Amino acid sequence: MEAKTERYRRIRGAILKLLAYQHPGTIDFKVLHFLLDDLRYTISEEECSSHVHYLAGKGLLTKDERKSSGVEIVMVSITPKGLDLLDGFIEEPGVDVRF
Amino acid sequence: MVHSDMKGKSFIAENRELAFRKYCECGGNVELTLRELEKEGLKLSKKTFYEWMKKFNFEERRAKIDTERQKVNDSQISFEEKMLSDLLKQKEKYETYFDSINLIDNQAQFAYANIIKTIIDLSRKMKPKEKEIKDPAEMKRLADEILENEYGIKR
Numbered sequence: 438m439e440a441k442t443e444r445y446r447r448i449r450g451a452i453l454k455l456l457a458y459q460h461p462g463t464i465d466f467k468v469l470h471f472l473l474d475d476l477r478y479t480i481s482e483e484e485c486s487s488h489v490h491y492l493a494g495k496g497l498l499t500k501d502e503r504k505s506s507g508v509e510i511v512m513v514s515i516t517p518k519g520l521d522l523l524d525g526f527i528e529e530p531g532v533d534v535r536f
Numbered sequence: 537m538v539h540s541d542m543k544g545k546s547f548i549a550e551n552r553e554l555a556f557r558k559y560c561e562c563g564g565n566v567e568l569t570l571r572e573l574e575k576e577g578l579k580l581s582k583k584t585f586y587e588w589m590k591k592f593n594f595e596e597r598r599a600k601i602d603t604e605r606q607k608v609n610d611s612q613i614s615f616e617e618k619m620l621s622d623l624l625k626q627k628e629k630y631e632t633y634f635d636s637i638n639l640i641d642n643q644a645q646f647a648y649a650n651i652i653k654t655i656i657d658l659s660r661k662m663k664p665k666e667k668e669i670k671d672p673a674e675m676k677r678l679a680d681e682i683l684e685n686e687y688g689i690k691r
Contacts, residue, residue: 462646467626468654471619479615503644506636508629512647 446533456515463512
């Protein structure tokens with residue numbers, strides 16, 4: 438597997454692990470982006486958004502958006518399916534949770 | 537073997553560069569530059585200095601150096617500083633959101649508490665050598681108090 442795709446898998450795994458730590462609570466998207474950098478996964482917001490969108494599409498996390506008074510906030514939380522993946526009950530080829 | 541006239545030209549060029557360097561260090565202040573040059577053993581008249589300034593583009597060169605220096609400084613603003621700035625803006629967004637809604641949004645409150653915690657952690661990381669006003673245990677107690685009293689969140 439290419440190094441780039443391997444990196445994508447690990448970043449997605451890191452996202453789920455960060456969310457699992459806060460379960461059942463949510464993390465603001467910008468905090469998630471910062472925490473990934475803290476784990477030495479320095480990526481752009483666009484890339485982070487792309488990974489979150491992917492994981493949401495797979496049902497591994499939920500992305501909640503709130504809009505009011507001209508402000509928009511985006512919160513992310515892990516789903517039961519995402520927890521199952523981290524616990525090894527299911528497999529998902531696009532996500533690496535083995536670290 | 538160095539010819540004496542070449543030696544003289546090299547000496548003038550060196551003095552000129554010294555003058556330019558001091559001019560930059562003194563922030564473009566001619567009076568201060570001349571005083572500093574005198575300390576270095578180079579006594580110049582204002583007239584001569586202004587002639588050199590005009591002939592060898594001191595002002596333009598200094599402006600270019602300042603621009604380059606600013607670019608380097610800007611790129612050195614750390615990721616943490618930018619992140620802290622973004623997080624503080626995000627905190628304000630949440631506060632605006634909370635002010636605008638008529639119900640309790642638990643998920644948003646949880647995310648907001650996380651932002652506060654991240655801001656505190658990041659601020660501490662950015663200033664490790666500064667003496668803290670309160671010790672970490674006291675800070676944690678205050679943060680817990682705020683979360684419980686303001687947002688009903690118990691750790």
